[in-house]
Amino acid sequence: MSGVLRRLAPVVALATGACFATRSDVQILQNDLRNLQTEQAMVRAAADSADARRDSIVTAQLEQLLGAVRAIRDSAAATTLRLQRFQGEVREDLYGLGQQLIQIQTLTGASEQRLRQFRLDMEQRNREIQAANAADTSARAAAAAPGPEELYDVGLQQARRSAWTAARGAFDDLLRQYPQSAVSADAQLQVAYTYEGEKNQAKADSVYRVVVTNFPRSTAAPTALYKHAQSLIAANKTAEARALIERLRREYAGSDAERLSRDLIPPSGG
Helix, strand or coil: CHHHHHHHHHHHHHHHCCCCCCHHHHHHHHHHHHHHHHHHHHHHHHHHHHHHHHHHHHHHHHHHHHHHHHHHHHHHHHHHHHHHHHHHHHHHHHHHHHHHHHHHHHHCCCHHHHHHHHHHHHHHHHHHHHHHHCCCHHHHHHHHCCCHHHHHHHHHHHHHCCCHHHHHHHHHHHHHHCCCCCCHHHHHHHHHHHHHHCCCHHHHHHHHHHHHHHCCCCCHHHHHHHHHHHHHHHCCCHHHHHHHHHHHHHHCCCCHHHHHHHHHCCCCCC
């Protein structure tokens, strides 16, 4: 473009100097003007092409960004959906377990025994799941260890066979490993029963005292008081037995053991 301007300079000078231009000069000027217009068109086309390429690059980058955003959004939506389904399944499972528990409590008078079996089944199921999900051998071994319900069940089975030492071992393991479990108080009471089975009443009475001391709010506590009082009466220790019965009636009024105690020692004034 600068070359065209240089060629136009003499013509412009002639025009401004009031000189007459020849036909050849005019032709040259027209050619140069056309060349100038062509160069300008090429410059504009190049600029437009550069702008188009820049716009194309920006558009492609935006499309990539939008694609990434859509992928993240879709992934988040899928994750949320899976979480909602999982929560729904958990709620359904909990509801189902709750319904089973209610049915067990409603359909049988021996609800405690049925509840214990239910807890035993759940405990075994949870242990199997934990063992399956354990990362290493030691973790699997720990997960496979018997829980309180299973230990209690083992102890009861041994006691039914009069295998008192084996039964006591299972109950002692339960109390050592799971001192706060739902069956710990009953397990302690069963330990006393194993000593009675071995005709060791002194040891049984000492364990009855442990039941009342360690588990005063349990249903095993009034039974332990009653059994201890019963053994004292058998040993002609009526005064000591009466003191235990009075405590039983005072602290555990309405319990089965308290009702049985009325035949053991009639209430005062009765």
